[in-house]
Amino acid sequence: MADPMEDPQQPVSIRIFVDADACPVKPEIYRVAERYALHVYVVANVFMAVPRNELIERVIVSEGPDVADDWIVEHAGTSDIVITADVPLAGRCVRKGAAVIGPTGKPFTDDSIGMALATRDLLTDLRSAGATTRGPPPLSRQDISRFLSALDLAVTRLQRKLSGQS
Secondary structure, three states: OOOOOOOOOOOOOOOEEEEOOOOOOOOHHHHHHHHHHOEEEEEEEOOOOOOOOOOOEEEEOOOOOOOHHHHHHOOOOOOEEEEOOHHHHHHHHHHHOEEEEOOOOEEEEEHHHHHHHHHHHHHHHHHHOOOOOOOOOOOOOOOOOOOOHHHHHHHHHHHHHHOOOO
8 A cells, every 4th residue: 555645646635643652542543543444653662563454554763752743743734633642742733734632532723732731831840849740530431432522523524624625
């Protein structure tokens, strides 16, 4: 199968980029991608098992801070969906025009990314000052349901956009 990222003759299609480190919704992403026949790039700096499916591609990048993030930002565009809990990565992808969704189903948008970055920075400052902060709670069934709905909505919106409908 020709890689649409390297073949300009391929029609533009929706792709999903997964910031795979600690992504708790990979099985859900694979199911949605299979339903819509979307190519998925699972990006990490370590080997990660992925289903044997021509639509799912494992991308292993070299180790180092933000190497996986940089790869995703370099390849994602306006017809793509990025799945990440990493707020700075989400901000970079939103600026590139990609649809970005967190694992709890929260979409990152131009309107919400500023507040998400400010909250992240505040928590980082509190932790560096010695305050104890909690990590995110485990995903609930409602979170997974919200994620599936948000991913389905993002795919539907991009399909309309690519087909010329608003």
